[in-house]
Amino acid sequence: VIAPLPTDPGPAACQDSARSRARRSQCRSDCRMTRQDKPAFLAAVGGMGDLIVGIDWGDREIGPPNTWPTAIKAALATMLDSPQPMCLCWGDRLAFFFNAAYAPFLGERRGSAIGRPFAGQYISVCVTDTGTGMMPEVAARAFDPLFTTKPLGQGTGLGLSMVYGFVRQSEGQVRICSEVGHGTTMCMYFPRHLGDAAAAEAESHDGHTVAGDGQVVMLIDDEETIRAVVAEALVEAGYRVIDAEDGPSGLRMLRSERRVDLLVTDVGLPGGMNGRQVSDAARVVRPGLKVLFITGYAENAAVGGGRLDPGMQVLTKPFDIAELANRVDALLQP
Template sequence: MTDTPKEDKAQPPSPGIQAVTEAVSDAGPQLDLWKELSSGRGEYRLRRALDVEAIGVIYFDMSGRIIDANNAFLAMSRYTRDELLAGDLTWQRLTPSEWMLDSNRAFAELKARGETTPYEKQYIRKDGTRWWALFAAKKLNEDLAFEFVINVSERKVAEEALGQSERRLRSLIDAIPQLVWRSAARGNWTWASGQWLEHTQLTPESSMGLGWLDALHPDDRKVAMEGWGHAASDGAISFDCRVWNPSDNCYEWFQARATPVEGDGEHLIEWVGTFTNINEQILVREALRRGQTELEQRVAERTIELQQAVEALNTEASDRRKAEEQLLQSEKLKAVGQLTGGIAHDFNNLLAGISGSLEVIHMRVSSGRTEGLERYSEMALSSVKRAAALTHRLLAFSRQQSLAPRIIQPARTVAELEDLISRTVGPSIHLECRLGCEDTILCDPGQLENAVVNLAINARDAMPGGGDLVIEISHHVIDGELALLRDLPPGDYIGVSVTDNGEGMAPDVAARAFDPFFTTKNISEGTGLGLSMVYGFTQQSGGQARIHSKPGLGTTVTLYFPRQAGKETVIEGKPDTHETPTAQGESILVVDDEQSVRELMVEVLEDLGYQVIAAVDGADGLAQALSMESLDVLVTDVGLPGSMSGRDLAEKLRSRLPELKVLFVTGFAADKSLEQATRQPHTRLLTKPFSLDELSRRVRLLLDQKHNLS
């Protein structure tokens, strides 16, 4: 049995195989191998070897003409066998011009030595593209040679890509300021960047292994090697060291950092690290450390100086406080003098009217002349009412008056006063009320009425020849700088403004307009308490009063009240003043430490038919109340001697008698809790001085009411 297939025996040998066979037959007995190949069996094996697709084989003569080629080479060059057999295909045609010199040199070597040294070159394909090949040629005889060609294009592309990557990486390394290096596991360097070589002026050879340690400060070499000692457990390398800089002839601080490069299976290949210059940071840190000591010393010295200065300032402040206290005392005495002088002037006038009227009555009664006594009693009562009004104004200014605040609509209050104000200011004043704002506030409606009327009268007096008077209710949002300017907490406010176009006030006059007993009117025309009363009432209601005035242009006084949510409280109407309230068998307890006031109240209530018991203080009142069979009304002064006030007495009695009616009587009510107490059911407040007729009406009103009058 033969290895040669029958169909192969019938095939004629290729020109290349034929040429090889002839060359072998002429070569002599030393080429037994080629003789074997020339046999039928050998030719088959040779042809099978030349058909390997990975290796191209060509046969060419000494002129360079390609006589034959295997299929692998034809695939590489993209020529057909017909084009090969046409005889126009040469190795010169397949060689680029830039490779022609090297190819001629290899061809000369082939002719001279019979073979070429293997080398790589580019070939040109039929379509003009190129491929890289590794080739080696050998002569078969003087006229014929063959060449093995291996396509290495993919390897060359990979090598070129790798080269580009390495060039890019090297460019990147050359661009960064750090000194880059590569090392084996125990700190033996295998490569150093140009920055390292330039900075240390070491050669690449002297830096390899542990030679790089020569550039480190001797005291830092141990630290560097200790960093390598911890590398395996830490998974990183980090240490600071000083590196020699020959250019500046000094050591500079660097921070060393390195990370491992691992292969498959987490096998450590090498370390890649950097040296980063931190010399400036270290110098700054050392400077800060040195400066800290100096700073602490300077701070200590400065602290002593400041302590001495503080002591001097404290001494100066103490002296200034003493001077300010003396000045304040002087101003207080001046203010008290002005206040008491004004009060004394007004009260002396009132007392003169009262005492004079009473003396005339006394003389007439003593002489038996009783006709016309009503005239003098009315004069005395008039002076008493004026005195009461004066005390109310003083209390309003000092924000100590008793108020009965309710939720009201100031627009409605002003609307009800419009006719009264119009008649008061007279026909020469044109009154305009702008009452579009219907928001509510919490204040004493009676005091608001007095304030608006008072401001309207002041405006009338500022326009003796007539003019325009505007009363306006408006909403204001006050916050930020405006709140500071108005001296008010930020929030929503309702403004009650009274504006005239009269004479106006100079700045110094406007600044004192709210001062007590300050007035620009003649002594007989005003007490100087009107605006101070308005100011005190507004502040006591949680608001603020402000004046804006210019000489010749007029004045605006605005009262700011905090806006309140809720509906206006409906106030029960007062009883008809012409009705004489009479008793219906009710019992009343009257408690007051002032004997004359107590006796007068008891007498007038008894005259009306009430059963009245009197007490001088809270303890006495409690004992009297517990002894009474029934008690309908408690009339008590708020300020009683002893530990029990009138309010305490009312609370104790109401714990036993929940339906007890209480009328508080006071001449000084600066107690917020009392104002809250008066808002309770069946409770009212009567301010001294009061008329006995008003006392009787208040008692009757309490007895007749069925609902809370708050």
Template sequence: MISTNDADLDAAELFAGGGEVRSLARELDWSKSPLGPTTSWSPAIRTMARSMFDSPFPICLWSGPDFALVYNDPYRRILAAKHPAALGKPGSVVWAEIWEELQPQFEGVRAGGDPVYFENSPFIMARLEGGGTETAYFNYSLSPLRDEDGSIAAVLNITPETTERVLLERRLSEEQIALISSEQALRESEARLRHLNETLEAQVAARSAERDQLWSLSQDMLARADYSGMMSAVSPAWTHVLGWTEGELLSRGYATFMHSEDMPPTLEAIARMAETRLPTRFENRIATSAGVWKPIEWTVAPEPDGFNFIAVGRDVSEAKDREAELNEAHEALRQSQKMEAVGQLTGGIAHDFNNLLAGISGSLEIIERRLAQGRFDGLERFISGAQSSAQRAASLTQRLLAFSRRQTLDPKPTDVNRLVHGMEDLVGRTVGPAIAVEVVGAAGLWPTRVDAAQLENALLNLAINARDAMPDGGRITIETANKWLDDRGARERDLKSGQYISICVTDTGTGIAEDIADRIFDPFFTTKPIGQGTGLGLSMIHGFVRQSGGQVRVYSEAGKGTTMCLYLPRYTGEFFDESQPPEGAIEPMGAGETVLVIDDEPIVRMLIVEVLEEAGYLALEAGDGASGLKILQSDARIDLLITDVGLPGGMNGRQVADAARLGRPDLKILFVTGYAENAAVGNGHLDPGMEVITKPFVMTELANKITELIES
């Protein structure tokens, strides 16, 4: 969830430091100003806004389409009674009385990019208490403030007031005329001039002292350097951040302090700045005196002399650490979202498994009792029931394994109606008895090519969201349909025109408020209380559907419910429903070939051997990897190895197979596993002549796989 205080925290960091205007800027709600929240400001504006407060000169940034003001403490003396209301306001509001003259100048700089300078320009300004006006004079420059891409982000205005000097010079001029006829007047004028010079010298000295103090107190690393590779001045912050003395820093080339990987791009950026005469920003790693690399963010700007430039560096180590912590937190949240859904599954899965086991064990008991009684009529019904329950249990297990693993699954042609009906019981168990679940499958629904496990995950998450929107109970309807989208309908859904299927999940809940409808697919956005949702469910669904060539559309009305529709492209290729097991008896396809079976479960081993013998193959057995490997290392003929992946005794099935192929490089191998396919054999990596089949399996399917491998 995005914190509403993030913008405030950013302003607090951006305007950190002393001064009245900085304090006001930290407290101001910038999101209500024409400039918007500080998090949206361009890098150039943020850099200048951070550094301009250290300048002794009155500086103002005119930013945005309305030329809104951001200024430093010296500039507030120019504003006089207009301060502090002027901060963040448009220029047309702050300087309404002179805006007709100022606006064309600012527009010209922003449009053409050429700086302008005016000397002793007069303005009639309404800046006195009560709205009174006065004539003031200024030396002011207007320069474009450019971002890294060269675009003009704002107009930089440096504007020292010269009113006192202009008025003094005028008075001196009038007095000089009178001095022509009066020697005494001349001497008085000379005295005034001497006083003026002394005053100006004192002001210059005071400004220099103030600038030196800012240089000394700045937490940023300030430096003056040249293009030949040396620094001529560094601020004390260098020693504080990096540990090097001033003498060490000025006696070595600045490139020697850089990480070797960062040196080429840094020197290239400085060379580009020298050529374009435009400020630039970059980041590199600088060595400390203790041998530690610190990430430093630099802003560098050329000086007019063409030989030197000014550099401002900021240690971003803490920011990097916070970013790494945030990435870890995001990854943890992603995994917790999946585990949240697994938790929702637990109750329903336990109930379903107990039902399935009851069907299997009950059917087998009845079969055993009737066989003992010699009654063979009607056994097919109980055999079919046991097989059906076993297949449903296998499907449920594979669904849970596929859901819990983290690797991406391959999309396959899928019968969505069968998938949705197969989930109906699971969805019902998950949402609880207070909510009715109805599935409406379209007749003749087209197949689609999709990752079935992720589609199941998506539908389950949508059902959980629908449940949470109906705390007092209600109805969830899952409906499928064929959709043929023309150009207009496709544009409305941000899709290409063509044939699609839709899967819509509709609830009768509280609906989605209009003010958040555009944000529901944003990562980590959630309206649930803290600890009850990660805000990743809908964003993951949206990403999965878009990667599958489809789209998600939401239709909601507050107080009446929500419909979430997933659109997926129609699959037109050859379709075979892999969820349906092959039927029929096991044909005797073998010609006496020998198959070694390694499995630590005696019943499973017995069933595989039975299938082999029915199919006409000779079977050898081993209960663990070590005894199986002994047979493989003997002279016995072996045409196929069937091995469980998880074996006791310190050697798993994959290790047995690899060891066997050292002496039998052409040996064909069939892995049998109860785990997810990819996880079982090393992320799905199989060498030629290797196949895998997952437990539980239909016996005819096993027989076909054995024959296919042996005859290949």
């Protein structure tokens, strides 16, 4: 569906855009990074029209009726905000479409076409803008946690990484096609569920064992969004996560009888204790505790002149999910 948008935005257009962005922010605040292994039914998508100025909806049913899970609404809101947050007001058009992405000529190759290891039918959810587009090196890092091209204080670099995490935990994939001067298209691909809606709901309550050996990671970071992204990545990798928002709270948990196999902590923390102080105090009661510091500072500045005790490593921001998983896995090896 192609919806014309004002090329010369007047007050009304800008007000509509501001209201839309406020609603998108509400969608994001509603998002909870919890895994639910049940299909998302895409028939009742009309309510998403509130996110977009002047959209016309098609009418093709591709599954049983239900409502959108909050996570997919938040993912769409994030994609509509990125990489040009004012595209609804400044662009000359916005394309937003859903389709049953199983064209006959793709057949069973569809899985490999989107980078997934299994064949089958997929539903695609795509957003296209007519913004400035992205350089290849920017597009290549768009899903990296904490990577942003926005000015200091205007972007967290977490929105698209949360989209990526949600799509991958749904056993799907997300792709970016962007060219400088010609805008960006972002598509999420989800495996199509062909079974009964009631059966799928029942299956989601049967329990699910995540791959991995269930080691426990203590995560400390004062930014809630960063904690959510890192925790989601760790859970998806098979770890159990407990978290805290400041040094003293984290240290209280570390001094308890809880099992903790690894401490992952930001270096700069509120509450009077930084990450290094927390780790040193924790090792008094948990000798040999493995520690991974995450920080936006240079490694030497982050950990007191670069002095790292055995079993400690530093991961500097921005980092990608694969690097985080590799570091955690390496630290937890016997």
